[in-house]
Amino acid sequence: MTERLYYHESSLIEFDARIVRRVAGADGRPGVILDRSAFYPTSGGQPFDTGTLGAARVVDVIEQDDGDLLHVLDTPIEDDAVHGAVEWGRRLDHMQQHTGQHVLSAAFDRVLGARTESFHLGAEASTIDLGREVSAEEGAAAEEEANRVVWADRPVTIRFADAAEAARLPLRKESVREGTLRLIEVADFDLSACGGTHVARTGTIGIIAIAGIERFKAGSRVEFVCGGRALRSHRRLRDIVAATGKLLSVAPHEMAGSVERVQVEAREQRRQVKELQTRLAGHEAAALAAAAVAGPAYRASIAVLEGWDAQALKQIASAIVSHPGHVAILMSAPAPSSIVVARSADTAFDAAAALKQMVARFGGKGGGRPELAQGGGLTGSPDDMVAFARTMASLS
Numbered sequence: 001m002t003e004r005l006y007y008h009e010s011s012l013i014e015f016d017a018r019i020v021r022r023v024a025g026a027d028g029r030p031g032v033i034l035d036r037s038a039f040y041p042t043s044g045g046q047p048f049d050t051g052t053l054g055a056a057r058v059v060d061v062i063e064q065d066d067g068d069l070l071h072v073l074d075t076p077i078e079d080d081a082v083h084g085a086v087e088w089g090r091r092l093d094h095m096q097q098h099t100g101q102h103v104l105s106a107a108f109d110r111v112l113g114a115r116t117e118s119f120h121l122g123a124e125a126s127t128i129d130l131g132r133e134v135s136a137e138e139g140a141a142a143e144e145e146a147n148r149v150v151w152a153d154r155p156v157t158i159r160f161a162d163a164a165e166a167a168r169l170p171l172r173k174e175s176v177r178e179g180t181l182r183l184i185e186v187a188d189f190d191l192s193a194c195g196g197t198h199v200a201r202t203g204t205i206g207i208i209a210i211a212g213i214e215r216f217k218a219g220s221r222v223e224f225v226c227g228g229r230a231l232r233s234h235r236r237l238r239d240i241v242a243a244t245g246k247l248l249s250v251a252p253h254e255m256a257g258s259v260e261r262v263q264v265e266a267r268e269q270r271r272q273v274k275e276l277q278t279r280l281a282g283h284e285a286a287a288l289a290a291a292a293v294a295g296p297a298y299r300a301s302i303a304v305l306e307g308w309d310a311q312a313l314k315q316i317a318s319a320i321v322s323h324p325g326h327v328a329i330l331m332s333a334p335a336p337s338s339i340v341v342a343r344s345a346d347t348a349f350d351a352a353a354a355l356k357q358m359v360a361r362f363g364g365k366g367g368g369r370p371e372l373a374q375g376g377g378l379t380g381s382p383d384d385m386v387a388f389a390r391t392m393a394s395l396s
Contacts, residue, residue, distance in 0.1 A: 001068060002033065002037050002068045002069040003035065003036035003037070004069070005036055005037060005038040007195070008158065010095055013038060013051070013086040013087075013091060014038075014085050015037070015038045016081070017036045017082055018035045019033070019034060019077065019081075019082060020033050020035050022076075030056075030075065030076040031071060032070075032071050032073065032082075033064075033070060034053075034069065034084075037061075037071065038084060038086050039051065039084065040091075040196070040197050041061040041062055041069050042060075042062065043195060043196070044119075045119040045121055045196075047094065047123075048060055048061035049061060049087065050087045050090055051084065051087045052085050053071060053082045053083075053084050054077050054079065056073040056077050057073065058072070059072050059073065060072035093229065094196075095198055096206065097121050097226050097229065098196045098197060098198055099184075099186075099199045099226075100126075100146075100208045101116075101119050101126060102184060102192055102198070103146045103149050103189065103202060103205065103208060104146045104210075104224060105119070105172070105190075106149075106189055107143070107146040108134070108222075110145065110189075111138075111141050111142050112138050114130040114131060114142075114220075115173065116128045116129070116130060116173070117131050117219065125223050125224065125225050125229065126225070127221050127222060128221075128224070129219060129220070130219045130220045131218075131219045132219050132220070133215060133218075133220050134213060134220045136213060139213045140210075142210075146208045147207060149186065149189050149202055150202045150205045150207065150208060151203070152202065152203075153201050153202055153203030154186055154188065154202045155187050155200070155201055156184065156185070156186050156198050156201060157184075158183070158185075158198075159185065160180050160181065160182055160183065161181050162179070163181070166183070166193065172191060173192060173193075175193035181193045184196075204227075205226050205227055206230060207227070208224060209225050211223040277312060281312055281315045281316045281319065282319060284308075285315075285316045285319030288303060288320055288328070292326060295394055296394065297347065298326060298327050298344070298347045299327070300326070300327045300328070300329065300390075301320050301327070301328045301329070301330070302328075302329045302386055302389045303329075303386070304385060304386060305331070305332060305333065306334070308330075309338065310338035310340070310374060310376060313330045313331075314340045314372075314374060316328070316340075317341070317372075318372075320342070321342045322344075324346050325344055325346060325347060326343070327341075327343050327347060327351075328341070328343075329341050329358075329393065331378065331382070331389075335379050335380070335381075336364065336377045336379055337362075337364075337376070337385070338374070339366065339374065339375050339376065340372075340373075340374045341354045341358075341368070341372070342373075343370070343371055349393070351372055351373040353370075354373070354392055355367070355374070357392055358375075358388070359378070361380070362378040362384075362385060363377060363378060363380075365377055
């Protein structure tokens with residue numbers, strides 16, 4: 001079994017070891033089993049460490065069923081004796097997030113009686129799933145308590161206990177592991193069984209910031225960031241607020257009201273545009289109906305209309321065929337074109353069949369009923385589509 005050096009010292013990032021076995025990774029990349037390692041494997045919601053073994057880069061660390069750690073490499077290692085170096089930036093980030101999770105979970109438990117069911121350390125943010133729903137106000141209270149502990153710079157220690165001793169200790173959550181347990185203790189605040197890497201003092205966490213709370217299953221999912229991630233998140237929000245304030249020409253505290261006014265104005269403008277479009281569509285339909293070409297069985301309005309979307313084409317076509325004895329085949333421009341085919345109730349023209357022919361000739365897709373069919377994605381030129389539609393409608 002690989003000796004896990006991070007179990008005793010999370011800040012240890014350089015070590016010497018020997019390769020005891022060479023094993024190919026699942027994707028065929030070279031891998032090695034070491035007699036001892038400071039590399040953390042993906043486990044307990046925390047991702048693996050990266051770094052180097054000699055000249056090779058460690059691209060994954062996998063915990064084997066027998067307790068060994070498989071180090072997946074980008075290139076093979078020839079020597080049996082190797083020097084390992086864990087990437088400190090990634091390790092420190094994971095230490096801040098994981099210890100921050102312990103403190104935040106304990107705060108939710110102590111302040112609200114909301115127990116953590118699971119934890120995930122993501123690339124940008126981390127989440128804890130709580131056993132009950134919590135409000136934004138309750139989240140803020142837990143966040144305040146958690147940061148009080150962070151800023152008190154309390155020691156975070158590692159100790160080990162067998163199952164009997166652990167059963168007598170006030171663990172925040174009962175462990176399902178058997179045998180000797182590794183316990184992480186935040187002085188006078190939290191005691192939890194955990195195999196992850198952690199900071200030595202809570203002050204190193206920097207800050208714990210809740211980014212959002214949402215309902216999840218029967219409880220709540222809390223997204224949070226700590227330390228360097230919290231600083232980067234603040235910078236992003238600062239830049240967004242500054243850019244938005246500049247666009248709206250308002251101070252940050254006036255943004256919500258300004259955005260609300262913009263939304264109200266936009267809704268009113270959309271209503272006015274829709275009303276004007278309806279009127280204009282009526283005039284367009286009347287003009288097309290008046291200019292319809294007479295055929296043996298009906299009058300046909302066939303045209304390519306620029307600036308109209310599929311919904312407007314349908315509105316115009318429906319207005320045309322509200323008159324007896326009419327057929328409408330209308331397409332939009334530029335390509336790819338939408339198309340609407342419609343007929344009056346007293347004609348035998350099959351709109352769906354006509355659309356099928358247009359799609360077969362000019363591409364796209366669509367469907368409908370004999371009285372109304374519509375589609376999109378046609379790529380023919382306006383002249384070609386009109387000429388083909390006229391021939392199909394027996395007008396030429």
